[in-house]
Amino acid sequence: MTSRRSLLAWAGSLALATPGLALAADTKIKVAAVYTVPFEQQWVSRIHKALKAAEARGEIEYKATENVANADYERVMREYATGGAQLILGEAFAVEAAARKVAKDFPKTAFLLGSSGKPQAPNFAVFDNFIQEPAYLSGMIAGAMTKTNKIGMVGGFPIPEVNRLMNAFMAGAKETNPKVSFTVSFINSWFDPPKAKEATFAMIDKGADVLYAERFGVSDAAKEKGKLAIGNVINTQPQYPDTVVASALWNMEPSVDRAIKLVKEGKFAAEDYGIYSTMKYKGSELAPLGTFEKKVPADVVAKVKAKEKAILAGSFSVKVDDSQPKSSAQ
Template sequence: MSDFRPSHVLRKCAAIGAVAVLAIASACGGATGESDATDDGDSSKPLIYGAFATPLEEPWDGAIHAALMEAKEDGTIRYKYVDNLNTADKMERGLRDIAGNEKPDAIIGDAFAAEEAVRKVAAEFPDTPFAFGSGEKPVAPNMSVFDNWLQDPAYLAGMLSGSLTKSNTLGVVAAMPIPEVNRIVNAYVAGAKSVNPDVTVKVSFINSFFDPAAAKQAAAAQIGAGADVMFAEREGVIAAAEDADIPVIGMMVDQKSDAPKHVATSLLWHMRPTVDAIVEQATSKPAAEDLGEFSFMINEGSELAPLNADIVGGIPEDLITKIEAKKSEIMDGSFVTPVDESAPAGSIDVSKD
């Protein structure tokens, strides 16, 4: 059987190790989240500080943390972090404390729920590079932005799902209808319809970046309505798919270990190219850059995890070949996944039910 593998050895190692890293991280994080255990004390290396809005069990921030841990293990940086800064006030106080007292060489995190707070503190410390996941623009002199551009692996995952479904109904549970989520969901839908024009894709938004219970409940409702393949854009969906004994697509890191007989593959976000760009700022001078291109699949910033043929129902060999061929077209530039950031057709906000 042919094998759908990441194309770059370093990226492959990062993806395989990410779940283990997150398991370690969750033990270090928690309510306060701060962990000094990752700092080896070597002042010749730049100190990078992670400031995360969610617990690190949430895959989006977990992917950033995994890349920073990898850079730390490579001896490139010193690394400290705090997680669960889940309100704008907490984020603002946390960033001001980090920048003023820890004096890191750069701060990296996510600003989607606290854009104004992050930018306010960045302006107060113009000599410290800030690089945050954001839907807004960079701000001179020191506020860079990035995002997870996963439309390519999402399209491939959609092809897989559209081919595996027997009911012609797929389910997606996602955070909220904002551009960076919409483009992933829409690419998944487009991939599914490219191989199965008759497929219906149910999309539910839970209006939260981290609410596993709500996500699981929304997934169970979709499964009850006929969905027989799920896309876990949010944490909690895999558990529902495992309970229902159906295939599911993971998100951000390779989530196969969460349900080895049910996770068919995962969208992988390789943050290391972005981290390396931020470290370069930390060792030179602050900048205001859009670092989004470092997450593109063609730049090895995103990928589809190895296809898991051992899932319930299996994955046919000819389907693996078809997905490999489309991946090659993406990587050589002959196919460009459409970027559609509008709200997916027919989507619902289950948080209002």
């Protein structure tokens, strides 16, 4: 957490990154982030990781506040903007109107927010987790690994950012296993591992032997019951070496590094950063199979690599389907 006193001190050496006015190459810009969940939550952890890397390189001064209630989000954003932040990041999904209002009031501050909406001129850029490509590849693996032909899927909320990954995963699983069926459940929370765990247990009781871990808690349940899991956004295989087969990884570095560069150059503008989350821009990838390298059938690995190559070459496109996925299991 960041105190008001440290925010005021932070503002002391402010050099505004005004659009059209470039800063010296060695200038550290002041970057702030406002998160409604803990730093370790999957989605937010990827933004935090990319910003911490930029901080470690000496490119930015970084301050962030986690676990901000929706009702407090606007206030915290305003404190950072008033305190001298030149670039502000976060997730605006539940506080869209408030975040955009703050951006209007601070036209010389750059805003890059996770959003399902469109950019807002002149200074409100948006990004989203368009990692449907590796989600499809992880689905191909899941379809090949299930023995019961039943896959359980536990998500947070049925919003586009979750739906598109689930739908891509399901399409990938169907490619390698047309017989597979799915049980889909949403826990209506972004961070409630116990609730996700209970939902997973219910799916396992109904025969699911591969679980799609869109939320924390799913892999814990799979581990306890000796089942397999597919990760999402981050790679948790080191924590679950006998459980997590593969993961679709989101890399925020391409988006974050671009924003920092444009702020320094005085060229930051309202645009959609979604494309920088795709595999082509290294914004997403399929995690290495690691401990499952020799457990996934060789022919399946070959199919996945061929599909990955086709995606990167542009000869295969994974459909972006934001509709709510439905259960198909009886």
